[in-house]
Amino acid sequence: MQPEVNGADDFLASAMVSQSPLTPDADAFLKEREASASYDVERVPLASLPNWHLGDRLSRADGKFFTIEGLSVRTDFGPVPHWYQPIINQPEIGILGIIVKRFDGVLHFLMQAKMEPGNTAFVQYAATVQATQSNYQRVHGGRATPYLEYFLEGTRRRVLFDQLLSEHGFWYLYKRNRNIIVEVPEDEDVPVHEDFTWLTLGQLRHQLLLGNRVNMNARTVLSGIAYGVADGDRPSYAGQADGFHAELVKSHRTPTSADDLSSTLTWLFDQKAKFSLDVRRTSLRDMDEWICDDDSIRHRDGRIFDIIGMSVQATSREVGTWWQPMLEPRPGNAVALICQRRAGVLQFLLQATIQPGLTDRLELGPTIQFSPGYHRGPEDHPPLTEYLDAPESWIRLDAIQSEDGGRFSKADTRHLVVELPEDHEIEAPDNYRWMTLGLLGRLTHFGYHVNVEARSLAACLL
């Protein structure tokens, strides 16, 4: 029993449906929405952002939205024992929610074509609701968030998934969002607003494999989907999958024994206890090696990332024009999951990894989490980075996905899944562990155990 997992079979059934009369052409819908509005995003000096002030931190005069603060980080994880960095602080818990509803017996997901100024591909499929508390309390004086009422306390909802999950731990300080999937009854009439459409999970899978079509917030919610355990008594949709997808479904549905789960948790707590992390906020002005001026906040060697200013004009968002700081990483970020068929089932190699902004200090990340800007050179690269150049025939997924385009600029991350031949031997340090997708899903459902980079990849493995 996974009490917090509902709808497992229904999700799998929907994953097998790649066409729907409700959205005959999911590509076209996105293009059409993109064409219907205009966007003008421009980099501007930080000093020119109205209402924002750069002092010990970068913040709005009214204290709203978020701040950029300095961080001093000490850890015995990885090669660098101490560093400074800016980080985004937005302590409120946002809602990332998807409404699902059954049409002709098949679960459909109400997705929004949403513009985010930081994304390379401006308009992507987003969750039904993607709202910070400031958003839904309407700090910016904009329009109300549609569909929010389906996710609020006290309203009628069948919750299929509900968990607080971490956000990007190098870029956000202690940021959590609530990831929710709610099902509304078949007979309930849900209005479909202009930017919204119903997609099956099969359609979403296709968009995910193409890359830059499903935004980060939607991916983290989708990573909460479990296909449950294979059960002879119930109709099996798994038989409809083929090739690598069949292997994925099998890995999702392989039963996890109580002992597997318990020994994995014990290993994970060992990792959490093994490494130290001390994080202190400092003034932006006190960060060694960083330059703060009217233009931007940046590392003196051009490494790590920049905090820049953006002016945004759009016709399809809550407010038409706004200015905000954004975090722009060095290009070339990549995340990769290495998998291998072990005892007949596809297992994935996860890495227990410290990130300064994680609420629980250490979570499971992808096998490889590579940000060229963080390293002085190849001698600094994390273990297994060489598998980013795996032979073409081992690559099962290779797609660019965006990070949260509301805070991050041009943050395109290559998502890679590499399947090792069964006879290929790989040596990984102690903080790496093999697991099925089913076990990984169980850990995701516990809360703060699987980081957003791993979840983003997991969403591509539905």
Place this chain on the structure above:
Amino acid sequence: MQPEVNGADDFLASAMVSQSPLTPDADAFLKEREASASYDVERVPLASLPNWHLGDRLSRADGKFFTIEGLSVRTDFGPVPHWYQPIINQPEIGILGIIVKRFDGVLHFLMQAKMEPGNTAFVQYAATVQATQSNYQRVHGGRATPYLEYFLEGTRRRVLFDQLLSEHGFWYLYKRNRNIIVEVPEDEDVPVHEDFTWLTLGQLRHQLLLGNRVNMNARTVLSGIAYGVADGDRPSYAGQADGFHAELVKSHRTPTSADDLSSTLTWLFDQKAKFSLDVRRTSLRDMDEWICDDDSIRHRDGRIFDIIGMSVQATSREVGTWWQPMLEPRPGNAVALICQRRAGVLQFLLQATIQPGLTDRLELGPTIQFSPGYHRGPEDHPPLTEYLDAPESWIRLDAIQSEDGGRFSKADTRHLVVELPEDHEIEAPDNYRWMTLGLLGRLTHFGYHVNVEARSLAACLL
């Protein structure tokens, strides 16, 4: 299935055994150990603590053990929107572990008679191992921690419970400890060192009800014990309980449906998202209303708590003499759980509550968590405080228990369990919720959902 709960029936069976030949007199053992060593604990000025320095924070020259730091707290939970306070910062994850082993078929707990300088009752039953990382890496150059090997990665162990759980959220910043119970096989010879003895859970229950006999660290580990769900096919020890204890066992063993659990989690996430909390570390010198001088760190009105210096001489601890700062609360702290038979089963009223040092911001606490030092007067008291003066006939437990006597001085907390008559109506705000002990146990097993005050009470309800 609760995959992370093992040994449920064995625990219940052990709870019914109130005598054991291995420790014929649990009271006498404690007295004897106390008499065998001498302790001299004396309050000294902070400035006189060797190796400790009071500046922006209070810390050791070598950076070891822990620091006392200033905190600025802003929240919309409770009547005070902003305050300063000192807090203990010790970012490492300690191990609180109990070894259990079957003798004549009955689980026994290997408990240590342990002196802690801050406790009013110096020597109490502690977990088998209670070790900070500094301890077990022997920062203080003392003796090795006995039995630690049973809890370390890579050793043979059957883990019955293993979870990271929060510590006191007003006094510790983001402190988590690993709470573990491991079972060793019946045929494995476990040496019993001088201060150690084997107790059944029934014996421990008796010590818990007496008060000030089982220390906080042992109580939090014991709170991980689940009795599991009643199952007609298995032998039931529940029938052996009588009176109020039978009601407790029933409340533990009442099945929690998937819907109960899921709606409770959703309610809890609602609470976590509803309230804001922003915590910043500041210099001790910058705390409004606080005085830092050579003597102590204290509130100018004598409220909240003091940070004082202690000199400790003992013959039964890792090192014989040491000096350290301690947090000494105002006297009169109390925690209470209100319960009531509802639909035939005892339910407990838990309060979702913000504490500045909690890793996850908000957890479930007791119905009443009352610290007179925190309030200016009765008009400030938290809801339901009047039930601390409930009629005698409603009181099911009234015992003083200590907080962690390694960091807190004279921190005696009255533990109260009040059973309301079935026809008594009580009105609680939205952030309170009724639940069985079984459901509360499930939430404890998730990790950061139940605070240490509630767990301490739960340990008294085994």
